[in-house]
Amino acid sequence: MKHLKKTAIALGLAQMTMMLSGAAVAQTTDAPKTDTPAAEPVAVVVTGQRAALQSAQKIKQNSDEIVDSIVAEDMGKLPDRSVTEVLQRVVGVTIDRTMSKGDPEHFSVEGSGVNIRGLSYVRSELNGRDSFSANGGRSLNFEDVPPELVAGVDIYKNPSAEQIEGAVGGLVNLRTAMPFDYKGFKSAISADRTYSELKKGKTSPSYSGLVSNRWKTPIGEVGALLDLAYSESATRTDAFQVEPYYPLTDANGNRVFVPKGAQWRTLEFNRKREGAYGALQWKNADWSSGLTYFKSKYEMQWDEQAIFAQSSPYNIVVSKDATFNSKGALLTGTLTDPTDGGINFGDDTRTANRKSDTTDISWNLRWRVNDRWTFTTDLQHIKAKTQSFDSTVATGVTLPSETLDLTGNVPKILFSDANRAYLADPNNYYWAFTMEHMDKSKADETAWKTDGKYDFDDPVLRDFRFGVRLTKRDAVTQNSNPSYNWAAITQPWQVGSWGIPHVAYLGDPRFAGNTSLHSFDNFFNGGVSVPSVVFPNVSLAQGYPSTYSALHKYYEILCAENGNTCAPWTPATFGTDPAGTNDQSEKTKAMYGQLRFGWDDLKYPIDGNIGLRYVKTDSSAHGYTVFTSTLPTTGNTTGVTLPVFTPFSQSKDYDNSYHNVLPSLNLRLKYSDTLQFRFALASAMSRPDFTQLQGYTTLSASADTSTNAAGLTTVNSVSLTGVGTGNPMLRPITSKQVDLTAEWYFAPSGSITAAVFNKRLKDIIINQVYNYQLADTSGKLHDFTVTGPVNGAKGHARGIELAYQQYFDKLPGAWSGLGLQANFTFVDSKRELYNPVYTKYCTGGNTAANVNLNLNGCDTDGTTFGNLPLEGLSRQTYNLALLYDKGPISARLAYNWRSKALQAVNVNGTQGTDGLDSNPASATYGQHVVAWALPTWSDSYGQLDASMFYKFTDKLQLGLEAQNLTDATYKQLMQQNIGMMGRAWFKTGRRVVAKLSYDF
Template sequence: MATHTRFNLSALSAAILAVSSFNASAQSNDIEMLEEVVVTGIRGSLTDAMDIKRDASGVVDAISAEDIGKFPDTNLAESLQRITGVSIDRSNNEGNQVTVRGFGPSFNLVTMNGRQMPNSSALASDGVNRSFNFQELAAESVSGVEVYKTGRADISSGGIGATINIKTARPFDYDGFTAAASVKGVMDTSNKTGDDVTPEVSGMISTTFADDMFGILVSGSYSERDSQIQRVGTQAWVRNLGSADTSAINTETNPTKSFWTPYTFDADVSNHERTRENAQVVLQFAPLDNLRATLDYNLSRYEENIAMTRTSYWFDNPTSVTDSNGTSTSIANANDELNFWAWDYHYYTENDSIGLNVEWEATENLQLTFDAHNSTSHSQPDGIQAETIANLKNPRIDGVGMVDIGAQLNGTSLPTITYDDSDLIAATGAGAFDSQNIVTDLYQRRGNEIENTISQFKIGGKWDNGDGGALRSIHFGLENTTYDVDAYSTLTFEFVNADISSLDLDVNPLGDFGDQLDGADQLLPFLVSYDAKEFIDILDAQGDYYVAPPTINKVEEETLAAYVTFNFETEFNGFPIALNAGVRYEDTDTSGTSIQNGITNLNYRNTEELQVLYDDTPSAQTLTGGYTRFLPNLDVKIDLNESLVGRFSYSKTLARPDVSAMFPATQISVARPNGPFNATQGNPGLLPYESENLDLAVEWYYDDGSYASIGYFKKFVDNFIGSTVEKRQILDVNGEPLRDSSVNARPGCPDGGSTPNPACLSQAGDPIVTWDVGTPGNLDSTEINGWELNVQHMFGDSGFGAIVNATLVNSDAKYDISSFDQTLALTGLSDSANLIGFYETDSFQARLAYNWRDDFLLSTGQPQNFNEPTFTEAYGQWDINASYDINDNISVFVEGLNITEETTRSHGRYSEQLLAAQQFGARYNIGVRARF
């Protein structure tokens, strides 16, 4: 194993920093410097993480960089999943968000160097939430990560599952001049249209000068990835859609004989191009032995472009036969058509953060810290809508579809897709996939431009009791955090009848589509490809493109917090005890404002659409809320002997609601003749989730770098936020309720013309629409408990080592598939496990890792606003990496992710209700790393 020397903080201050460096009060470090030897490599990294865990107050896990610019995995989230109790969500088979102890991304607070980080997403499907996207941050820029699973008064609030602090490097961390760089080629085996090899480069230069009074560090990284996803699935499973033979249903488990039919069946291919840029500049200044100032700027730029094509069926009025649980197994829909979709995704996010930290050792016993930062995440700063969607279809002749569609479901394999276009051939002389039988249907443009800004300052202090005694130190501080979100949301949705003869349609055989998926050979024979943006350009040139007015939503949340903690060290019956007791006070005020154009009418434009018409006069609606909370904590650590540690922790923590849940605007989401009529409205008066947490743990540190631990946790969560539905009327700009003009339609209606037909507009005699308006509210309480088991073992001096861990979680908020009106269900709750083996010598390192996560509830509302669950099925993935040190400065490496090319699946209420089966490839990285 390589070693190097560096200047660092005193031993006492380093221990404090390792446990609580991200809190401003706990960053009051002794500035006195000394030389220490740091062991690098896999074993050194694991030993550092173990020492942090052992010395911590409360339950803390950590990951340390194996060397400068070398993190255990290429993706930060994929490194975090190796920690007991942490599992991840994947996007395009790359880790992007984390779940801790069964609590999903929105329940965990992510900080960088102790500062809350903003988040934004341009995709309408993502909403506006507080979940940090780890895809946007390169692992090479990170020196360590700490996962605080128990609450502490001197830690910023916002995480019920955990607070995750990302630490980046500082120039005073190193001895004089230090530089590191890496270059790698990325080969994604799923890629079909992009570059076979894409680059990833990163570098860092750090130096100190003027007798170590000044320091500067500059780092940066750039990466590209081209990939493809192949998917088979449906948009939703709908309860009691169409008609069904339900004679096989077991009425003991399904007494109402409810049945479920797929809304669609889809086969699609999406090609992804992703670019990520990260940069950091850090300046440090230590003019006196007892004073240090740090100014840092962090930047990230994330861009992804996706072109997707899809061939699908829409089962508008199907007939089906069900199995014993009510799932349709044989589906037929006569006189219909095929649909040919195209998506163009373009989303871009800019993240910028600038901060100042000042540490002052005011007296021998008193250390003070000031920390302030302003951080912004801005999605779609160019204002371009993120999603362009187009749909073509087969023609209807005299209003009647000419294609019979159907599907046979085969348990948990892919469905057998059937279509009969003989009537279409007889009527037109061409089949369903012939370009002369492909006509326009609809288009959509939608997305969010979001700017999320967090301004935060902290004033903290630490008093050390120099006289000894049980009370060793007191930490205290004051914080102010302003959290602002500005969201500019657009949704344009129109059925069109336009000339697309100039559109470049390409009918491709599916070929090797889904060759990793069981039953892929039973799917449709062709995929129709075209460009969604080109389609919109044609409509625009013909005057058929309609732009819906935007909605502007704003949320401002200001929190004033104060805290005090007491650290004691004593003995009880001869056993050394360390105790941390504290309380945090928080006062939060919230305000939500929505600005939108008023609704003037409903237009019966299409047999499947009641078009919402708006005026040209935006108006604002503002609602407010607020709350005050006390958050106490007590952590007790007892050294039972030289190697055995016992822990008890009690804390109260909170997590704040997703931002989109607080927008007061009323948004109409679905308006179809004969229903459904769905709308949503946010609630700025939502209270936070609150959790009382108990932790018990025993840790056995039996050898150098080796330990075993077992922990039990229990959480009592109040104010759980769920969806409530209110049946009510929605008023137009004149204060009159909206009416349904499709009932007893007047002559000439529906009318799809570009100018609304007055006969098709709602009139006084039409029936009033009763809307299902979904509003979030604080509902029930729930309990979550679980076990965390971990063994980390070094096999002496052989160079071999292994890690085995598992997390078992349980809750009374599990989703009940037999219930149709459940309001509380915890998403993300699942067991998980890791198996890691490694080998390391002075010049060679290799690691093989397997990560497994059991099935879990992803969401309680499938797309298309149907109140049905989405379950992600169990998934396991093998990753491997190896490196060889050519000399003290240069090493070469290879990394493999998902080397067995695992696929993912999700299903509805029952495992037979396939929602999506996705196929990915393995990724291999080959590169060289240098350090000077």
């Protein structure tokens, strides 16, 4: 029924086009310049892949700034399944393949975050205006945007003064069509079906439709456009994971490094994306105006079955026949855990849902006063919101042993028939835990700007542009409290001391049911066989909170069996706890002036622009501060004098204000009509994300004490520390950047371009320490050492970009349709701390806060690593595409590759607390670090995609697209001192899309 409804919408749109077509004038392949406030001309209406490349090349060649563009082959038909995937084709642009930076355990088939020239400080725009998602950041989640609504994408590498500030890495501007882009009537509909290889027997539909027309009226010319899009995606990801390697002693007394286990999981992902875009335009002799409405809605749901090792790593024993590499890392062997009676595994069913939408309403008015003066004013209101629910229910099982072979490209877990049978038996499982998380965010912004332009009648001066811009943005994010509410149902460590006689085994009739045996069919596309595992039913995870409450009753039943009364389960709530609320507001005021000039009579003509942008930012954070103290009372102590504090919990507002002066220079030298060179200098800035500006701080005072011979407490030292969830006083990251390019346009769709760039970064935001002053009861100020985000580093990102594209028109016959497109990017980066701390060792009673403080991470043996590069940066990236465009056939075979890149330090799955043995008499005293955090890397990855379209007529086209033709495996690494160890391997299979489109 749902699919029929979407089809009816598309057919209704087609019928509307028939009604409007009577007033249409003949359509041509050229479109006039739009009246939208975008900095560059909008896309030319083109047909065919070759014409699209030609149009994009023309934008790059004629631009005032350094820019790369992608133009839709036909309106609303970008060449990939998401805007994120489209962007990865551009030289200097890379995308992330995980769902979020803090959770690299979950793969994103369509990609997620975007980096430009190795930097994540990317500004996103829609038609030259602000665009963002309500996720605590400042940019748009490009995967949320229906690509069917986008006519083209421009990526600016070096800003000019008239462009809105905020793009250190670069600026991504999504362009939509306007009615006056067409000479008259335009309409098209399309539908497709996507088949995902691992989702056997299931396809996902997509539909889109566009209609546009323009009319002559007594008050001027009027145009109207409507564009609707709907798409679904259903994919599956299979994954292997290996736990971090811990220092152990093998059977021969040698120091070796052994993971506490390996595991596997599968994730079913379903995404629905809806978009609606409408535009009205009007113009007469001197005035023109445009009104646009853009709405994108995104909903995703994923369900996961995962098994993961949760034994104590230091209780693992490795078999005598185990083999190791030269650094002592395990290659093959059998793991057991005699202390715990076997290797304890958790077997969870997890479901996550997120709904997001962004609405943009914008109005633009342009007045051409005379041949010299032009004024435009622009008003925009954007509103974004998102909410999510994440729920996990787990059983547990104690596996007698696990045999690993880590020598191949993908790890092998070898199971005996006995172990397979053991895992398939529900009687061996118990109810383990639940965990829920909720968050919701909303953000809105109103922006107004007015620009003026004066055109000179001068052989050198072209025009002078100036303007002002005012914005006001409010953003509120709420997380449930606790944020991730992990709660044991029954765990082995609860038996006895926690008042229960045993865990809640599924074999007990009181606790049976609501589980099923998951068989992992066609795992890793049939390349690997893993055992079936008993998991909770998905309905338990989706039935929160009533299902959670029922499961936690099992613990109460067992407590009563032992004659005890145990506390009931408490669900997570949004409540009133300020720790879960991030409330921000921000106002900006900007003004700029920019002069365009040129010397056309020189032997080698030069043109360009020089400008200055000034922006003032005023931000407010509505926060909270909590202070607790465990200091002894002063009357019974000797030694260090104790300060006296009164514990408190109170709201606190923070106001931050800063201004930035951003000069820019862009020069172009035309050596000939086809060869030109560019030189650009600029200052840029990127404001902190709202997640980094949260004003919640916890402070604590404690003392290291001992008892003297008289029985009095001696204070040896006083510790004043704290943790800042964010830092409302952060400044923006700034950059001084220079670019030099050479561009040779030897054919309408043929070019060779090269760029050299250097971005010198300042005030990079990192987690370190800063001082927070608090007065004691006497009024004396004390410095608390608070761990949190600070502007604590500088660095650089420098490199080269090379790009080439050409159709080989001189080849005979059908071969003349062949073309080639290739680009390569090399980026070198460095990050240098202003105040290095904890850079060598992590041992010696360190805490989780100290591990967070060490940006380079801490290994499981208590040592740290060398300096790390900027996150998300691949040193090398390239794209290679074989093209064909001849007659009715248009095809593309495209390969994208990037080298390994640092994802993050201290993220989910590669951090932990082992528990320091604090007994000095113990033989293991001081051997275990309290906390550790490993850097995770994405390994080098390449993916081959293809598409082919056949035009039966000028109006009817059939196409096939395929993603990941080689069924590539995405690999994740964890950095340890024994080397780059394999952490996870992801398999998603191939996707094939059949697409049919019709132009009226």
